Amino acid sequence: MTGDSALSRWATFGPALVLMLALGLLPLANLVYTSFHTVTWSGGKPTFTPAGLSHYLALPSDPLLRAGFRNTIVFAIGAVGGQMLLGFALALLCSRVTRGRVIYRALFILPILIPGIVIGAIWKLMLNFDFGLVNQITDLAGLEPRNWLGDKETALASVIVVDIWHWTPFCFLLLLAGLESLPQDPYEAAKIDGATWWQELRYITLPLMAPAILVTFAFRLVIAFKVFDEIYLLTGGGPVTATEVLSFTLYQRFFTEDRAGYGSAMAIAIIFFCSLLLIAALSVRRRSETAG
């Protein structure tokens, strides 16, 4: 390498490194430190009192956290499962179309670009008991109007449906890109052998698409675990704890109740859980790649 290589190496990589350390690693270290202390504020200055492991030990018996954890799991499985199935079906349909594909795709991107908080606002109006379009439609169908977001029977399901509306297009887009990049030879061979479309799907498309499906699934699962914006306006976690999710529990304990020490312990626990998910997803992917 030339003489200026050390300088140009640091000039190009340095800013990213500094930013990721100062605003990425430092806050994390700060969280870890705070999680072992109880923070009290007096006269605008924080006082850190050592608390040992007590915050971590208190986590499992926190009723709000238990509700948040349970709902987040139900939400993530329901929403991401629905999005993957719908998205894959749509991608299969769209890949068979030649005319109008660009228009369909433009249409399907729209929800990804709308702010989560606005999606919350849109669906809060759509699901309104008195004038919402959803109740107008169920009324036409001869059904009783329902208080979709205010009833704890339907609140979580409504939130899941809104999330499916929001993110199915994203799954569709990634899976369509995967379908478009598949080799054509196996399909021609299958056609010659007289395979049915089900056999094609089962024995060619699904195995070849496994990596793309897995990446999309992992990607979505991570975002589903962070869900906050939509629910903030839709239900605010209610009624009672029917739609309480992890981000909400964190927000409430950390900011609303101003318990920085306990909130930090919760944040670290959530981060730890997310890392486990990530490692699991990566190792499954690696195994499927070496097997395929």
Next chain:
Amino acid sequence: MRRLSNRAFTHAALVGVGTAILVPVIWVIAAGFRTQISLLTGEFLFTPVMSNFAEVLFSKTSDFLVNYRNSLIVGGASTVLCLTIATLAAWSLARLDWPRWIVHVFLGWALLFQMLPPLALASAWYTMARSVGLENSFAGLILAHTVLNLPMALWLMGVFVREVPLELEEAARIDGASTAVLLRHIVLPLVAPGLAACAILTFVFSWNEFAVALNLTMKQTATVPVAIAKFAQDFEIRYTQMAAAAALSILPALVLLLIGQRFIVRGLTQGAIK
């Protein structure tokens, strides 16, 4: 004959889904043009009024224009900053001889960082911004959005810089080009389409971001999502104005969708297949 009905079914299904996507958006935009009574009675045909938009944009109690400007500033500045830093770093990691472990540890950390709930970091950022006196300025939020989008930008730009032919860069080196000249005249023009894709996504994600902005802004620096959330909570029954505010806030996304669909598709899909 069977082929024809097959195709008709495919299009019918796709049009059905398209309708399901469009109807809520159109219904809400339309609600922005209704009077409160017209919305509550649910009449299908209505005379459009501009009063909701006028109220949201120009009334004394509304800061929506200020919020709009704030979002443009934060989105614009963090996009420029994020793309510059990410492109330089992505090129550096791909082309300069960094030890492998540095590359792996750094990109691994970026991937993990991407997974953290932003709320978990917001409090630490707030404390840091406060200790240097940036808690109510744009700088804090711009830096926060830059670092939030950095992993995605690093990933995407990594894909694009590796597509630049190595022979071109080597030829330029042999001709005595410095790193700065090489980046400016060889790499930059070739990754420009990738930059466009990445820029649109970074801007949109910054425009949409709510959890961190909620905690790092005050009244004068609040961005559009923060303003909408506050509006919806303070005036829960002003439905038509809420609809108008929602319609105004998706305007940039609609414009970007119309002019940059190709780039958005490229940006969103590029990471997954490579």
